[in-house]
Amino acid sequence: MTANTGLSFEIEANASPVAANERAERLIDPGFGRVFTDHMAVVRYTEGQGWHSAKIQARAPLQMDPASSVLHYAQEIFEGMKAYRLADGGTALFRPEANARRFQDSARRMAMPELPEEIFLESVRRLVEIDRDWIPESDGGSLYLRPFMIASEVFLGVKPSSEYLYMVIASSVGAYFKGGAPSVSLWVSQDYTRAAPGGTGAAKCGGNYASSLLAQSEAIRHGCDQVVFLDAVERRWIEELGGMNIFFVFDDGSMLTPPLTGTILPGITRDSILKLAREQGITVREEPYSLDQWRADAASGRLTESFACGTAAVVTPIGKVSTPEGSFTIGGGGAGQLTTQMRSRLVEIQRGQAPDPHGWVTRLD
Numbered sequence: 001m002t003a004n005t006g007l008s009f010e011i012e013a014n015a016s017p018v019a020a021n022e023r024a025e026r027l028i029d030p031g032f033g034r035v036f037t038d039h040m041a042v043v044r045y046t047e048g049q050g051w052h053s054a055k056i057q058a059r060a061p062l063q064m065d066p067a068s069s070v071l072h073y074a075q076e077i078f079e080g081m082k083a084y085r086l087a088d089g090g091t092a093l094f095r096p097e098a099n100a101r102r103f104q105d106s107a108r109r110m111a112m113p114e115l116p117e118e119i120f121l122e123s124v125r126r127l128v129e130i131d132r133d134w135i136p137e138s139d140g141g142s143l144y145l146r147p148f149m150i151a152s153e154v155f156l157g158v159k160p161s162s163e164y165l166y167m168v169i170a171s172s173v174g175a176y177f178k179g180g181a182p183s184v185s186l187w188v189s190q191d192y193t194r195a196a197p198g199g200t201g202a203a204k205c206g207g208n209y210a211s212s213l214l215a216q217s218e219a220i221r222h223g224c225d226q227v228v229f230l231d232a233v234e235r236r237w238i239e240e241l242g243g244m245n246i247f248f249v250f251d252d253g254s255m256l257t258p259p260l261t262g263t264i265l266p267g268i269t270r271d272s273i274l275k276l277a278r279e280q281g282i283t284v285r286e287e288p289y290s291l292d293q294w295r296a297d298a299a300s301g302r303l304t305e306s307f308a309c310g311t312a313a314v315v316t317p318i319g320k321v322s323t324p325e326g327s328f329t330i331g332g333g334g335a336g337q338l339t340t341q342m343r344s345r346l347v348e349i350q351r352g353q354a355p356d357p358h359g360w361v362t363r364l365d
């Protein structure tokens with residue numbers, strides 16, 4: 001099936017899949033990341049041999065040697081994307097090539113082999129095809145896909161692994177927010193940063209998340225929903241949330257988002273919003289924006305909206321920002337006009353309810 005690599009997926013259907021009535025039960029209110037499908041995709045990599053043994057098989061626990069290098073040195077990367085049910089009943093992915101390319105970029109940074117784009121796309125297509133009944137029918141529901149790669153060589157020496165396991169698992173998810181997106185409150189991390197210049201901030205790797213968890217707990221302790229990080233050098237510029245990029249909207253109708261300088265994860269939602277906004281004639285700057293400026297602009301009314309964005313929650317309005325010196329509220333504290341508009345524009349394209357002039361939607365049937 002994968003002409004340029006000669007790798008085709010062997011399909012070994014789950015012999016005891018979840019019964020239809022039980023599946024329906026689990027899909028009523030799946031939440032996020034708890035309900036999993038019947039199958040998974042697996043491809044192996046061995047130095048000298050390359051990618052091999054591509055398979056779709058029953059989802060099952062992994063058997064791993066405790067000396068597998070990922071367990072010690074965290075050579076791991078992942079992706080996050082969704083399969084949607086279209087308005088006409090079909091199934092589609094949103095910009096899957098962008099995820100495939102970012103997966104290669106992440107692999108390069110972590111000294112891992114780059115998975116050919118065609119194998120990535122085929123693994124996702126095949127998995128969605130066999131587990132498509134797990135896409136919730138409910139409004140806003142989707143199948144969250146989690147491609148990932150781990151270092152599987154059994155060796156405690158510190159070096160890039162000579163063996164890897166690439167897999168895709170799928171999870172049925174409901175609307176991230178029921179009844180529209182409520183605004184979130186942010187805690188500006190004081191003691192911790194997410195990524196330093198020369199570090200792994202632009203790679204989608206588990207390590208970045210591990211190091212963000214303490215800052216996230218601190219945010220919760222301060223009564224906030226999410227943490228937002230400042231840059232590691234000057235501790236002055238807004239970077240992003242633990243797993244979402246950030247946008248600022250001004251009273252002249254323009255938008256701003258921090259530039260991709262290597263410490264920020266290049267979100268596909270971020271990129272899509274930049275393109276949609278620019279073709280709509282909105283002025284969008286990719287420039288550094290400081291915490292002090294944010295506070296001052298929110299107070300003067302020059303800043304009217306702020307929102308976070310990413311695949312899981314799409315677009316989330318930011319209502320309040322807290323620091324040890326005090327907090328400030330953005331606009332009316334709820335979802336602003338441009339935030340709401342950007343969110344609908346994106347969701348409508350993803351679900352086939354609006355024209356797709358960029359060819360972002362890949363139909364699977």
Ligand SMILES: *Cc1c(COP(=O)(O)O)cnc(C)c1O
Nearest residue numbers: 243244245265267268269310311
């Ligand atoms: C995945 C991720 C995002 C959002 O990327 P999308 O492609 O839009 O889902 C933003 N920030 C971080 C740190 C991420 O890991």
